[in-house]
Amino acid sequence: MDKGASLFRFHQDTLGYAGTPVLRELSLEVREGDKIALLGESGTGKSTLLRRLRELRPHEVAWCPQQPGLVPMLSAFHNIYMGRLERHPFWYNLANLVRPLARPRAEITELASQLGLAGQLWTAAERLSGGQQGRVGLGRALYQQKPIFIGDEPVSALDERQADELLRLVCARHRTVVLALHNVEQALTHCTRIVGLRQGRVVLDAASQALTPDQLRTLYRSR
Numbered sequence: 001m002d003k004g005a006s007l008f009r010f011h012q013d014t015l016g017y018a019g020t021p022v023l024r025e026l027s028l029e030v031r032e033g034d035k036i037a038l039l040g041e042s043g044t045g046k047s048t049l050l051r052r053l054r055e056l057r058p059h060e061v062a063w064c065p066q067q068p069g070l071v072p073m074l075s076a077f078h079n080i081y082m083g084r085l086e087r088h089p090f091w092y093n094l095a096n097l098v099r100p101l102a103r104p105r106a107e108i109t110e111l112a113s114q115l116g117l118a119g120q121l122w123t124a125a126e127r128l129s130g131g132q133q134g135r136v137g138l139g140r141a142l143y144q145q146k147p148i149f150i151g152d153e154p155v156s157a158l159d160e161r162q163a164d165e166l167l168r169l170v171c172a173r174h175r176t177v178v179l180a181l182h183n184v185e186q187a188l189t190h191c192t193r194i195v196g197l198r199q200g201r202v203v204l205d206a207a208s209q210a211l212t213p214d215q216l217r218t219l220y221r222s223r
């Protein structure tokens, strides 16, 4: 299969915060068509890398952060709609806030049913369960309709069946996907490439088909 165009390329780079390095000697290339799972212990730098990817191509990235950051008083519908706020003029967004317009209403109703949120579309975010809030956050990222999906543990609040369904949806709707995950089976099932981090360094970068869950679990073993 042809390799897609290069989207992100790091060569011996350091990523971190205000002079504090988190990822060291980072060499990594992400190409169009990649479906990458980032694995590694908590605190090893997965979110730091994902944030950097988003900063590098802000207009092409559908961003699903670890904390969905929903507006508590607004409905699931309106929180999902916020994924496209910037695409519309102020008056359109205001009109849609007061009385949802036909087009976004149809689009978001359809998306909400794929997310298993059909019955919660008009419920305020603050009245949803943690898993439902996570799905609204995911819906907002999907509604952005950008070619690259970057998700920071986007299904961590969901049960296995829902997580599998939604990861399938994410991968079907985006050519390029980079996800921080903790579940090695989910990573191998849904992603074609695994990047493993340990103590701020890339220690694994291989095709999923060449790997087993046990090999991936070693990323979480203390040495």
Ligand SMILES: Nc1ncnc2c1ncn2[C@@H]1O[C@H](COP(=O)(O)OP(=O)(O)OP(=O)(O)O)[C@@H](O)[C@H]1O
Binding pocket: 017, 022, 040, 041, 042, 043, 044, 045, 046, 047, 048, 049, 066, 180
């Ligand atoms: N905004 C920030 N300012 C300074 N340091 C930060 C900031 N965000 C994260 N860090 C530090 O960077 C390191 C890596 O954090 P990061 O969130 O990238 O890890 P992670 O692998 O995504 O962890 P988790 O699986 O728990 O989400 C940690 O030591 C963390 O304290």
